[in-house]
Amino acid sequence: MNASGCVILSLDTGRIMLQQRGSDTSHPRTWGFFGGKSENQERPVETLLRELQEEIGGIPSYDKIIPLNTFTSSNKKFIYYTFVVLVKREFIPILNTESDSFAWVNINSWPEPLHPGVKAQLYNKKIIQKLKTIYEEKS
Numbered sequence: 001m002n003a004s005g006c007v008i009l010s011l012d013t014g015r016i017m018l019q020q021r022g023s024d025t026s027h028p029r030t031w032g033f034f035g036g037k038s039e040n041q042e043r044p045v046e047t048l049l050r051e052l053q054e055e056i057g058g059i060p061s062y063d064k065i066i067p068l069n070t071f072t073s074s075n076k077k078f079i080y081y082t083f084v085v086l087v088k089r090e091f092i093p094i095l096n097t098e099s100d101s102f103a104w105v106n107i108n109s110w111p112e113p114l115h116p117g118v119k120a121q122l123y124n125k126k127i128i129q130k131l132k133t134i135y136e137e138k139s
Contacts, residue, residue: 004048005035006083007068007131008059010090010104011139016131017093018111018118019055020101029100032115033082036098044081052085056102057094062087066134069127071117082121084134107131 008017018031036051038044045065052059063086071080090104103111110122121127 001077002038002044002047002079002081003036004038004044004051004081004083005033006048006052006065006085007033008085008087009131009135010087011063011135012089013104014135014139015090015104015106017090017102017104019099020103020111021115022098022100025098027115030113030115030118031103031111032118034093034099045083048081048083048085055093055096055098059085059087060091063138068130068134069121069124071120080117084131086134086138107135 010016019034021028021030021032023029034052034055035048036055038047039050042050048065066084066086067081068084069082072078093102095102105111107128114122
């Protein structure tokens with residue numbers, strides 16, 4: 001099984017948008033990335049764009065989508081692709097029932113509790129440095 005998710009990074013503020021997962025999802029009410037499971041033979045970025053349309057009504061004009069990280073489970077049966085979606089400015093998403101809320105947050109000022117998979121990425125110094133570099137190069 002494959003899945004894709006993203007860090008939505010605002011070029012005007014340097015903050016990222018996180019999702020508070022709904023009460024009827026796995027890891028309810030934890031903070032994480034918008035995204036979800038692949039369907040049919042979707043490529044990872046196709047999964048991401050479809051999920052963003054479903055979960056937040058799509059993205060207002062975005063600047064670029066950049067691969068950030070790929071996680072593969074030890075048994076190789078699950079792959080999670082994380083992307084950075086660069087947007088010009090912060091926006092208010094149209095949430096579906098998979099989310100209780102959203103927040104624009106500063107890098108390294110994470111809300112609690114974080115989804116375990118997201119926590120592993122957001123506390124990884126190499127991933128955070130890559131995220132900061134992407135912002136510095138694009139802003």
